[in-house]
Every structure is written in structure tokens, then in C-alpha cells.
Amino acid sequence: MRIERRARWKAARLSALTVGAVLAAAACASPAFHGVEADPPTAVADVGLSNGTGPAFRLSDRKGMWVLLFFGYTNCPDVCPLTLSHIGTVLRDLGPTANRVAVVFVSVDPDRDTPDRLAQYAASFGPQVIGVTGERAEIDAAVEAFGARYELHTDEAATSAAGYSVSHSGDIFVIDPEQRLRLTIPFGVAPDAILSDLRRLIGPSG
Amino acid sequence: MSNRTLLTLGTLTILALTAAACGGGSTDAPSAGESAANATAPVGDSAGITTADVWARKSPMAATMGAVYLRIDNHGAVDDALIGAAAAVAHTVEIHETTNEGGVMSMAKVDAIPVPAGGSAELKPGGYHVMLIDVTAPLKLGERFPVTLQFEKAGMITVEAEVREE
């Protein structure tokens, strides 16, 4: 009885060590993403933005590409240019892989962001970056599709000469070629970290 | 010590050792702006207010808003505060703060940025900035322009901002 029990413990200890080693090895092979992984990847509802006089946008037209999507507005002096500039850096560092990545800047401020203005603004950050907007209902649906948020503050006209500001989610949404959300990268993650996440997701050739 | 405790200890040790062994590869991203700003040494007097690393972001095409960032050190024995700014490159200049509430970024005008005695204030992306409203011309890479900072105690100090990519 006693011997039997000890043998059982020995077996249990061995299996626990094995499990421990396997877990540790797995952790070693796949360090955590800097962004928040969608596990399992979740299908994203199609996003359609009529984009005024500019070319209309449909997310489903980008199937087969990786898409980085970010909400903002061109009168945003801090968060939007910082994030887009980080994305621009990452695209440069991705090398040829960047050809399989599209960047979509969705303006939640269509009253001021004309398609022309948006196109110019977006292109400043790299050839892969486009800027689009649409009717309020289309924008709201797009924001909803990612569980993002935004809010226009026009009450600030009294206190800031800017006249208004827009609160908006600072996340970069990473969508795979099958149009599934794979990663949500919060505001402020350094370009190196974004680069490492994308390299890991996209891989060197696939 | 019971078998169970030994078992747990053994497993934990293995996990800890393995984690240590493969720790080199991944580092966490710094939180917004928690970068290398400390590297810049203060210039000028050993007393009073000094500034360092004054820069503005290059204007994206079509952009009419801009932001100036800098580090302010207070070497004096009296608390001070940045309470205003002016620059000829923009029609209006204000002090703003970006805040992050559950991932939603907001920007608002603030009356003052405290610069405590013996302490410092950092105006950096994702935090405080000097807001340039309606720039008179796009800010071009490498350009320099004067910014006059108004402090509650130290009065006006004019500094030169350099236009950078990021």
C-alpha cells in the first residue's frame, strides 16, 4: 500500500514536471503579443464608408490583405499623428511584407474631414495609408464593428480656440486576410513592439 | 515537507528557470511616452526654470493643428507652473492635455501644468502639449521657431522648437 502510493506520487511528479516543461517551452516559443490577441480570431462585420466625393471604401474589398485600422480626425494634433507615424515607421521596417498590409484611417469627423483633405493627410504617413469617412450612420456602424468609441465635444468652443475636439479609441485594429480581427494594439505601444507583433502574425512569407 | 509541496516547488522552479532562460527576447512596450526623455540634461542656470528637448511634430499634409513638446525643470525652491504659451507660427496657442480613459483618448485645454520645486514637467505625446491652433504654414522637418512660455513665477521664457518627424 505504502509502496504503491509512493509510486503514484512519483508518476504524478513526473507528469507535473513534463507539463511544466511543456508549458514553459510554449511560453518560450511564443512570447506574449504587445497588443491584445483576439483568441479565437473573430470575424469583423463588413465596413462600408461612402467617403463623400472620394472613392467609396469597403473593408471586404481588402480581403487577402492584412489591414490596420485606426479611428481619428485630422484636427487631432497628438494621438492621431503619433499613431500614424508609428504605423509609418513599422511599415518601413516591415520591408517587402508591407506590400501585404493596408492601413485605413477612418475619420469620425466627416463635417471637417473632406475626402480630399483626408487623402492628403493619410498619404503623409506612407503610400499604404488611406483616409476614409462617410455618413454618420456608416461611421457609427464601423466604430461598432470594432467595439470602439468616439464622442464629439463641441461644448469646448467656449474654452478652447480649437472650437471642438473629438474623443476616440486610440487602438490599432489588426485584421487578417480572411477579415477576422486578430489583434487590438492599445495607444502608446512602441513601433518596435508593433513590428514584432505584426512579424509574428503575418510571418515571413505567409 | 509533504510530497505535494515538493511537487509544487519543483514545478515552480522549472518554470522560473525556463522563464529566466528565455526572458531576453520580449520586452514590454513602454506605456505612452515613458521613453528616454530623462536623458536630456538641463541647460542654463542651476537655479530657476530650464527647458530641454523642445520639439514640434512635422505637419502632416492638410493638417492645421500642431503640438510642441518639451521638458521643463524647476531648479528653484518655489513651485511654479506653465500657464500659457505664444508662437508666431500659429493663430492661437494653448496648453492642452491628452488623457486616456479605458482606451478612449481625449484632449482638453488646461489652465496650468505644475512644475514643482526641484521637480520637472514633461510635455510629451499622449500627455501634455503646447497646442498650435491654425498654423500659419505647415511645419517643415528641420525648421526651428520660437515659442514663448509663460510661467506663473518665472515669467516669460522664450525657447526654440525644432520640427521633427517624431
Ligand SMILES: [Cu+2]
Ligand atoms: Cu491639443
